[in-house]
Amino acid sequence: MYIGRFAPTPSGPLHFGSIVTAMASYLDAKHNNGKWKVRIDDIDSPRILEGSELAILKKLENLGLHWDDKISRQSENIKEYKNALEALKKKNLTYNCRCSRKKILESTQSDSDELTYNNHCRNRQYPPSHTSSIRLIANYKSTNFNDRAQGPQCHNINNSINDFIIKRSDQLYAYQFTVVIDDELQSVNNIVRGTDLLNSTIKQYCLNSILNFSKKTYMHVPIAIINNQKLSKGNGDKLNSNNLSLILVEGLKFLKQKIQKDIEDGSPEEILKYASDNWNTKPFQKLRSIELNPTQCLIVDNTRT
Ligand SMILES: [Zn+2]
Numbered sequence: 001m002y003i004g005r006f007a008p009t010p011s012g013p014l015h016f017g018s019i020v021t022a023m024a025s026y027l028d029a030k031h032n033n034g035k036w037k038v039r040i041d042d043i044d045s046p047r048i049l050e051g052s053e054l055a056i057l058k059k060l061e062n063l064g065l066h067w068d069d070k071i072s073r074q075s076e077n078i079k080e081y082k083n084a085l086e087a088l089k090k091k092n093l094t095y096n097c098r099c100s101r102k103k104i105l106e107s108t109q110s111d112s113d114e115l116t117y118n119n120h121c122r123n124r125q126y127p128p129s130h131t132s133s134i135r136l137i138a139n140y141k142s143t144n145f146n147d148r149a150q151g152p153q154c155h156n157i158n159n160s161i162n163d164f165i166i167k168r169s170d171q172l173y174a175y176q177f178t179v180v181i182d183d184e185l186q187s188v189n190n191i192v193r194g195t196d197l198l199n200s201t202i203k204q205y206c207l208n209s210i211l212n213f214s215k216k217t218y219m220h221v222p223i224a225i226i227n228n229q230k231l232s233k234g235n236g237d238k239l240n241s242n243n244l245s246l247i248l249v250e251g252l253k254f255l256k257q258k259i260q261k262d263i264e265d266g267s268p269e270e271i272l273k274y275a276s277d278n279w280n281t282k283p284f285q286k287l288r289s290i291e292l293n294p295t296q297c298l299i300v301d302n303t304r305t
Helices: 016-031 052-062 078-090 101-107 175-185 201-210 244-254 261-265 268-277 294-302
Strands: 003-006 035-040 094-097 133-136 144-147 151-154 164-167 190-194 217-221 223-226 289-291
Touching: 003 016, 003 190, 016 035, 016 190, 016 217, 016 223, 016 244, 016 268, 035 052, 078 094, 078 164, 078 175, 144 201, 144 217, 164 175, 175 201, 201 217, 244 261, 244 268, 244 294, 261 268
Parallel strands: 003 035, 190 217, 223 289
Antiparallel strands: 094 133, 133 164, 144 151
């Protein structure tokens, strides 16, 4: 059975970009007669904003995006992270890294924005400490996967993936690590999310196979941009519009779905039913981002005051 999910961080209210991602994962799951689960990514404590979890869940419910099964939270999975880390340590696939971000920046020769690590500490046998991070040794068998929307993703181990952090120097587990375990615990087998996470997917894909977890498929949908910048909870988008049907219709237009005129006045549930019956991933194939149109910008702007 298809099991999909939406996993927001409670760092602020949902914005139009995250609603679109929620809709895409929901519609893909429902179109495939699957389940759609919600998980709250609540362990990155510096980013958590009190009250956001409730606000997010309420918004999803109001929009008719009803989830299956009980909500799960990362904070409930700490023991599982610990166990997985121990398993990797036992396989001698981890080491302690003392490099600061600054030091890595200085040593990196890559032109890309992403920080490439030169595996500096791999053979140094540093003992564990409260200020060092833990990295996973990147010696994977498979480095290719097929993204359902973005096509085949090929990665050259030596150029693009180096040993990466699974536990940060502030002692929080890294996103790349937790997300793989969270999905396995929730039996998620279809991951639909924004293209901002496409480049890091190969790390999760490899970690998933090292941990002998079940296979997952991936689909990265275009992210919303405004004036060439990604929407974020920080740039003022609060999405307070009370017209829930309008938000959904604009979300469907963003995802380039066909919409019948008469369905636009329907209830959120009616709109979502129509949209899941007619869900088509072809129109956004290979699109990494889409600039918001004036109406969608209006939804954003209206909420800034
Ligand atoms: Zn290091």
